[in-house]
Amino acid sequence: MTDRLSVIFAALADPTRRAILARLAEGDATVSELAEPFSISLPAISRHLKVLEQAGLITRSRSAQWRSSSLQAEPLREATAWMERYRRFWDVNFTRLDAHLHRIQLQERES
Amino acid sequence: MTDRLSVIFAALADPTRRAILARLAEGDATVSELAEPFSISLPAISRHLKVLEQAGLITRSRSAQWRSSSLQAEPLREATAWMERYRRFWDVNFTRLDAHLHRIQLQERES
């Protein structure tokens, strides 16, 4: 389980961690702030943040004794990119939509 | 870890299972066929298939003594849908692209 994609998916496989990401989408937050909605201990939250950090899903900065977490969505882009390979298996409109997107990209390049 | 999304992400967090899905994207296959590229035992593959099945990522059918697996991408759509919420955090062109997509959808509805 050493490859990047596995680390990302594993990080997302926990509801607490996904909730933390959802919270961070609204803005940076300290560990205590992130812990507040949950009925688990601060050390547990601290570990979750470590997992998210190792997956590249957050970055952290220190200000005095507070550690602020910041959402980094790049890994989600990677994970989505992997799933895109299977889009044709669920999206019946994929082929037409794909054509549309290509046309748009061409237009953007021309403008 | 009882919620559906967690089960899906956990299933994807293993490179062997992702490779199995990639293989199934090319067509249905039996357990032995799926095991062939890997240097792990058949029981191990059998367990991986069980995990994928419980995540809804494959369905299985029996024909004589062979059990064929078939890719089901619906869970990937769900996972992608969840990630979409964060698209604006990585895709700088998301707003414009989003507008384009809406226009296309309107066009489709009109035609």
Next chain:
DNA sequence: CCTATGTTTAACGCATCCGTTAATTAACGA
């Protein structure tokens, strides 16, 4: 310096994951 606050690290328990080999089940076919 001492203390309060915020956070992390250490040490532990328990459950789950991932692999193994051996045994079992299921179905075909001579």
Next chain:
DNA sequence: TCGTTAATTAACGGATGCGTTAAACATAGG
């Protein structure tokens, strides 16, 4: 019916995941 082939289940071992409490660390501020 008996042997062969395909796959699963059982039983086990080691690693990892997720939670806990207690201790340690870091910084602000009287």
